[in-house]
Amino acid sequence: EPEVTQTPSHQVTQMGQEVILRCVPISNHLYFYWYRQILGQKVEFLVSFYNNEISEKSEIFDDQFSVERPDGSNFTLKIRSTKLEDSAMYFCASSRRGDTQYFGPGTRLTVL
């Protein structure tokens, strides 16, 4: 069964550094999402993406964040200058029709 994959599984970075989190959505899906979960808290929406553009973003998704679909298979989340409070599990999700969303296993980002 097709799955969403994410790399790396764990990323450790220094405050102020740029990180890129990578996702490969399910191949025939058209809608893509990023969510994050700070340890012990609930899952929060960051951004949705369709037809090569951002459809909606949350208040968390400020100018430090950007998303890109550089080719036909990858979907990336970039954080330009990481802060301590960016430490979280980041989940990518994809959907064929914009309803059922399938999540990847997550990337645990630790900012030191």
Place this chain on the structure above:
Amino acid sequence: SQQGEEDPQALSIQEGENATMNCSYKTSINNLQWYRQNSGRGLVHLILIRSNEREKHSGRLRVTLDTSKKSSSLLITASRAADTASYFCATGRPWETSGSRLTFGEGTQLTVNP
């Protein structure tokens, strides 16, 4: 903003018993989805119920939706130790109004004792 809230926060049962988790939300929705998360792992999609549906089944799972009360329940029958996990409800709105973002609740931690 809409918000899913589950209760109870934690539930501990014996293997073979049924587990019921509830979810409430505040605004109108297009669908409601239930997910399972094992400790520190990814979210596994369990079931989606649309706003015009009242009940849905999938294997040992039964989901109900009452849009008048803005609530949903997830029933797991004949529970197994492997069902031990956190369960989240997530409400979705139409793509046109919100980019189909999901709003998650706090989750219910289910422990099934062998």
